[in-house]
Amino acid sequence: GVPVATRKPGDEGPAEQLRRRFRLHPAQVVVVGFMAAIAAGTLLLLLPGMTAPGRSTSFVDALFTAASAVTTTGLDSVGTATHWTFLGQLVIIVMTQLGGLGILVSAALVGVLLARRLSLRTRLNAAGEFRAEGFTDLRRLVRAVIGITLLIEAVVAALLFLRYVTHYGWGPGKAVWNAVFTSISAFTNLGFTLQSDSMMGFVGDPFVCLPVCAAVILGGLGFPVIVQLWKEWRHPLRWSMNTNLVIVGTILLLAGGWAYLTAVEWSNPGTLGPLDPATKVLAGFFASVMTRSAGFNTVDIAAMSSESWFAIDVLMFIGTGPASVGGGIRITTFLVLFFVMLAELRGEAQVNIFGKRLSRAVHRQAITVVLVAVAAVVGPTLLLLQITESSLDRILFEVISAFSTTGMSTGITPELPDSAKVVLVLLMLLGRVGPLTLGSALILRDRRILYEFPRERPVVG
Amino acid sequence: GVPVATRKPGDEGPAEQLRRRFRLHPAQVVVVGFMAAIAAGTLLLLLPGMTAPGRSTSFVDALFTAASAVTTTGLDSVGTATHWTFLGQLVIIVMTQLGGLGILVSAALVGVLLARRLSLRTRLNAAGEFRAEGFTDLRRLVRAVIGITLLIEAVVAALLFLRYVTHYGWGPGKAVWNAVFTSISAFTNLGFTLQSDSMMGFVGDPFVCLPVCAAVILGGLGFPVIVQLWKEWRHPLRWSMNTNLVIVGTILLLAGGWAYLTAVEWSNPGTLGPLDPATKVLAGFFASVMTRSAGFNTVDIAAMSSESWFAIDVLMFIGTGPASVGGGIRITTFLVLFFVMLAELRGEAQVNIFGKRLSRAVHRQAITVVLVAVAAVVGPTLLLLQITESSLDRILFEVISAFSTTGMSTGITPELPDSAKVVLVLLMLLGRVGPLTLGSALILRDRRILYEFPRERPVVG
Numbered sequence: 001g002v003p004v005a006t007r008k009p010g011d012e013g014p015a016e017q018l019r020r021r022f023r024l025h026p027a028q029v030v031v032v033g034f035m036a037a038i039a040a041g042t043l044l045l046l047l048p049g050m051t052a053p054g055r056s057t058s059f060v061d062a063l064f065t066a067a068s069a070v071t072t073t074g075l076d077s078v079g080t081a082t083h084w085t086f087l088g089q090l091v092i093i094v095m096t097q098l099g100g101l102g103i104l105v106s107a108a109l110v111g112v113l114l115a116r117r118l119s120l121r122t123r124l125n126a127a128g129e130f131r132a133e134g135f136t137d138l139r140r141l142v143r144a145v146i147g148i149t150l151l152i153e154a155v156v157a158a159l160l161f162l163r164y165v166t167h168y169g170w171g172p173g174k175a176v177w178n179a180v181f182t183s184i185s186a187f188t189n190l191g192f193t194l195q196s197d198s199m200m201g202f203v204g205d206p207f208v209c210l211p212v213c214a215a216v217i218l219g220g221l222g223f224p225v226i227v228q229l230w231k232e233w234r235h236p237l238r239w240s241m242n243t244n245l246v247i248v249g250t251i252l253l254l255a256g257g258w259a260y261l262t263a264v265e266w267s268n269p270g271t272l273g274p275l276d277p278a279t280k281v282l283a284g285f286f287a288s289v290m291t292r293s294a295g296f297n298t299v300d301i302a303a304m305s306s307e308s309w310f311a312i313d314v315l316m317f318i319g320t321g322p323a324s325v326g327g328g329i330r331i332t333t334f335l336v337l338f339f340v341m342l343a344e345l346r347g348e349a350q351v352n353i354f355g356k357r358l359s360r361a362v363h364r365q366a367i368t369v370v371l372v373a374v375a376a377v378v379g380p381t382l383l384l385l386q387i388t389e390s391s392l393d394r395i396l397f398e399v400i401s402a403f404s405t406t407g408m409s410t411g412i413t414p415e416l417p418d419s420a421k422v423v424l425v426l427l428m429l430l431g432r433v434g435p436l437t438l439g440s441a442l443i444l445r446d447r448r449i450l451y452e453f454p455r456e457r458p459v460v461g
Numbered sequence: 462g463v464p465v466a467t468r469k470p471g472d473e474g475p476a477e478q479l480r481r482r483f484r485l486h487p488a489q490v491v492v493v494g495f496m497a498a499i500a501a502g503t504l505l506l507l508l509p510g511m512t513a514p515g516r517s518t519s520f521v522d523a524l525f526t527a528a529s530a531v532t533t534t535g536l537d538s539v540g541t542a543t544h545w546t547f548l549g550q551l552v553i554i555v556m557t558q559l560g561g562l563g564i565l566v567s568a569a570l571v572g573v574l575l576a577r578r579l580s581l582r583t584r585l586n587a588a589g590e591f592r593a594e595g596f597t598d599l600r601r602l603v604r605a606v607i608g609i610t611l612l613i614e615a616v617v618a619a620l621l622f623l624r625y626v627t628h629y630g631w632g633p634g635k636a637v638w639n640a641v642f643t644s645i646s647a648f649t650n651l652g653f654t655l656q657s658d659s660m661m662g663f664v665g666d667p668f669v670c671l672p673v674c675a676a677v678i679l680g681g682l683g684f685p686v687i688v689q690l691w692k693e694w695r696h697p698l699r700w701s702m703n704t705n706l707v708i709v710g711t712i713l714l715l716a717g718g719w720a721y722l723t724a725v726e727w728s729n730p731g732t733l734g735p736l737d738p739a740t741k742v743l744a745g746f747f748a749s750v751m752t753r754s755a756g757f758n759t760v761d762i763a764a765m766s767s768e769s770w771f772a773i774d775v776l777m778f779i780g781t782g783p784a785s786v787g788g789g790i791r792i793t794t795f796l797v798l799f800f801v802m803l804a805e806l807r808g809e810a811q812v813n814i815f816g817k818r819l820s821r822a823v824h825r826q827a828i829t830v831v832l833v834a835v836a837a838v839v840g841p842t843l844l845l846l847q848i849t850e851s852s853l854d855r856i857l858f859e860v861i862s863a864f865s866t867t868g869m870s871t872g873i874t875p876e877l878p879d880s881a882k883v884v885l886v887l888l889m890l891l892g893r894v895g896p897l898t899l900g901s902a903l904i905l906r907d908r909r910i911l912y913e914f915p916r917e918r919p920v921v922g
């Protein structure tokens with residue numbers, strides 16, 4: 001019953017050819033793609049020459065590392081800095097880059113495919129979203145995603161390289177490798193580093209911290225927002241509701257997390273306590289940015305207070321913008337629900353956001369995303385409470401970190417039993433493809449029911 | 462702009478007179494009523510003769526106990542069994558009974574007032590809900606609530622009395638007082654007992670446990686369901702969506718909690734471990750029933766495993782039926798969101814529940830109730846993590862227990878600092894009046910906006 005626009009076969013990209021041959025839903029192509037990438041990465045990491053001398057890699061740890069890299073989560077069960085050889089680290093960062101690009105490209109693909117398959121009115125809306133950004137052709141879209149990604153990563157890597165060479169006196173080889181690795185790891189929101197203490201050595205250095213923060217924030221905005229900002233930064237009035245929500249939400253979450261974490265950790269001797277005030281403020285900002293979904297750290301997360309962990313849980317769960325390298329339920333989902341609540345409490349018939357009316361169908365989508373996300377956190381938390389000896393605060397942190405592909409940890413990852421690691425692998429995969437897959441599956445289905453039941457309203461709350 | 466039906470002044474009950482005189486919203490009458498009852502209870506409990514010899518009652522503990530009783534939460538900061546004299550216990554159980562009746566009556570009142578103030582179509586629906594139960598007159602409604610309450614309490618008290626006298630050989634005075642106290646405490650979902658170990662002495666006695674369970678379950682169904690069951694138990698096809706949702710949800714939650722808690726605690730030496738299999742199954746059932754919102758216990762909750770605590774958190778958060786003595790977001794809210802998700806995943810245009818179509822306005826109400834509830838749990842949890850030394854699992858349990866007016870505890874209540882007790886008092890009050898007040902405030906406001914913004918759908922999830 002859904003109208004399909006007539007197109008020439010030459011228009012098809014490889015993903016759409018695959019989908020057509022195996023009669024797969026585009027969202028299923030995405031899932032299969034990620035699983036294949038994780039499988040390939042696992043096998044690569046088990047090859048000789050990947051593991052550092054004197055160490056050995058179990059199958060589960062290889063799987064865990066590959067899943068962590070491809071989904072750009074960055075949870076680390078072995079210690080990336082010392083466990084792998086240079087070759088192993090290269091495999092990890094290439095997997096991450098492919099994973100990150102795969103996320104952005106597949107988001108764009110699914111978006112364009114959707115625009116072709118929807119009912120006329122919806123198609124006009126969706127096409128408008130992309131037209132606003134000046135992209136009507138699939139190939140140009142993919143090229144733009146890759147181009148913008150490489151450009152941002154190159155700029156951040158150059159800034160880091162200069163700082164490493166001029167201030168820390170590193171040799172050019174080490175500086176280039178570290179700058180490139182860190183830059184990719186930041187923009188793809190991976191969060192792996194080549195230092196075993198993450199970024200703790202740079203806690204007071206804004207010339208390292210701020211470029212990394214910028215890359216993380218840009219990566220978390222999501223492709224549609226980045227492209228619109230790129231093309232139309234002079235014309236904020238033309239920005240879509242999606243762009244406005246992501247930008248306002250990002251600013252609010254960053255500011256809130258910055259103020260809360262800085263205040264709570266201010267005199268904690270294990271974290272901000274020993275630092276001077278300017279460094280405390282910088283480290284608080286860095287920690288807040290990393291909850292978006294990157295997972296670097298300049299202070300010891302294991303030493304943070306329990307209330308900081310819980311606050312970070314909330315921030316990670318909300319996550320980043322849609323069609324981004326980040327995770328969580330998405331800033332838009334959270335804000336949509338918030339504006340629905342606001343309209344309801346004000347008794348307004350429609351939900352209006354920044355001078356535009358919210359489509360009613362989005363209410364149901366947002367409810368669905370949140371319920372699935374809650375189930376994805378509650379279920380594995382109950383499981384991990386049972387199969388490990390850790391406490392609720394650490395397990396909830398680990399589970400939300402995996403689901404939101406953030407990759408921060410209170411330090412329990414290496415000690416987890418294999419069964420718990422497998423649960424986290426599934427959670428990372430679900431967190432990465434879940435909301436996207438779900439979202440597209442939701443939009444694609446458009447079955448009509450021709451009869452109507454009598455309407456009724458039960459009492460809620 | 463809301464139409465008000467013409468009525469004779471003689472129709473007005475005292476609550477409506479109060480509302481009219483002070484220009485209060487009916488929901489505000491409810492809030493003021495509960496606050497006044499808590500204030501009066503606090504003063505009463507501070508009078509001489511209430512506290513047992515050799516003990517003293519601080520202002521905060523009196524406030525906490527009064528709030529706990531009036532909201533029928535049952536959190537206990539002093540030890541009801543030993544801290545109070547007989548007179549003190551009498552004050553507590555009378556406060557509970559009034560609080561419990563107040564909840565049921567005010568729910569009915571607000572419901573009837575709403576039915577008079579809504580737009581025609583909505584009014585017909587709401588009136589239908591009450592008409593189905595055979596009540597069109599306010600005074601008959603209130604009388605029915607009180608009558609059914611006293612009848613159920615009398616039957617349960619009689620069963621308990623017989624068991625106490627015949628099996629335990631208690632004297633008639635002790636048996637009557639204990640049976641009446643327990644019965645009221647069960648049906649109003651309070652959860653206070655006259656034994657300092659709650660119901661642990663009766664862990665293997667189905668003749669005590671099952672009547673208590675029955676009273677708790679009936680109390681948690683909510684008044685509209687009880688009345689409809691009473692009048693139309695032979696005609697399930699006439700039951701409203703509300704009744705169907707509450708009954709199906711209660712059965713599912715009871716069965717799920719029973720299976721999970723029994724399995725997880727089966728060999729825990731601190732809880733079910735030492736018991737014989739039949740007693741384990743009974744105690745598992747009892748624990749599951751008490752999560753509805755009663756808070757009695759026959760096994761030591763403090764000794765339960767962390768995963769049981771977290772599972773109980775989830776069950777308490779969902780809570781009971783609307784317009785009941787229980788709490789939480791309500792079973793209906795949870796199931797409505799679940800059915801919305803199901804319809805969305807199936808790609809259905811409408812949300813159909815048990816052969817009836819769900820009103821779209823309910824989506825927004827459910828979102829609102831859940832967001833407020835989440836905020837009411839997350840905020841105080843962050844606060845209590847800061848002002849106490851307890852761990853997340855215990856604090857989350859305590860906060861959800863207070864918000865859902867369940868009153869189970871891992872044992873930290875008496876050791877909490879005064880500031881934390883005040884936070885819990887506010888949470889109990891919010892949990893008791895919140896969803897109800899909110900719900901009615903939502904339905905009463907019906908402002909129309911005469912212009913429309915262009916529609917847009919952001920990407921969620």
Ligand SMILES: [K+]
Nearest residue numbers: 073189190406
């Ligand atoms: K990450």
Ligand SMILES: [K+]
Nearest residue numbers: 534650651867
């Ligand atoms: K209770």
